[in-house]
Amino acid sequence: MQLQLVVNQDLMLIHAYTGWPGATHNARVYSNSAFPCDAQRLFLPNHYLLADSAFPLSDNIVTSFRQRLNSNVRFNKVVSSVGQSVERDIGHMKGRFRRLREITLSDPSDICAMIMAGCILHNLCIVNEPDVINDYIEPDAHQPVNNLVYAGVNPNAGVARRNLLLELLP
Numbered sequence: 001m002q003l004q005l006v007v008n009q010d011l012m013l014i015h016a017y018t019g020w021p022g023a024t025h026n027a028r029v030y031s032n033s034a035f036p037c038d039a040q041r042l043f044l045p046n047h048y049l050l051a052d053s054a055f056p057l058s059d060n061i062v063t064s065f066r067q068r069l070n071s072n073v074r075f076n077k078v079v080s081s082v083g084q085s086v087e088r089d090i091g092h093m094k095g096r097f098r099r100l101r102e103i104t105l106s107d108p109s110d111i112c113a114m115i116m117a118g119c120i121l122h123n124l125c126i127v128n129e130p131d132v133i134n135d136y137i138e139p140d141a142h143q144p145v146n147n148l149v150y151a152g153v154n155p156n157a158g159v160a161r162r163n164l165l166l167e168l169l170p
Contacts, residue, residue: 001103001111002029005119006049007089012126015042016119018112026054048161050082057158062165075166093122 002024006015017033030036039060049061057063064079065072094101097118105111 001108001115002026003090003115003119004029004033004035005086005089006035007086009085010126011085011089011092013089013119013123016116018115019108026052027056030055050079052079052083057162059157059161062158062162065162072166074169075162078169089122093118096125097121 001018002020002022004015004017004026005013008014015035017029017035020029020032035042039058043060048059051061051063053063053066055061055063062079064076068076100115100118103111103114105114
């Protein structure tokens, strides 16, 4: 089951969406979630998300470059390191709520409810016990890798924002 997460710098989940089969491409899950419609409402001016190139580039989502040029390698590393926060958060959730590692339910609505309950409880734990989060980290070597390329066209606003951020890197 796919789980789309948006994580802030404190590892709080600020958006969670689940329900699509695990083989579904990230861009398809994103485009069918409420997040693209709510993006204008959720973001302050000049605020954006950093995401890997599986997501569509837009004014609110800045993605890594697909082409590996010397001028954008450092930018891609920064975006990749931010993406690791999401993977770290998933590790925290699976460490705290071990039932999320191997879900034995068969009804998709029950699976989604269990995943969303884990997300809610995760945020409650961070709010109430922020200092104990590292006690639950365990490496998960079985993380799937999605190497599909998004087939959509990148809007000009996203390209301009990403290029501006590239110029701002020291």
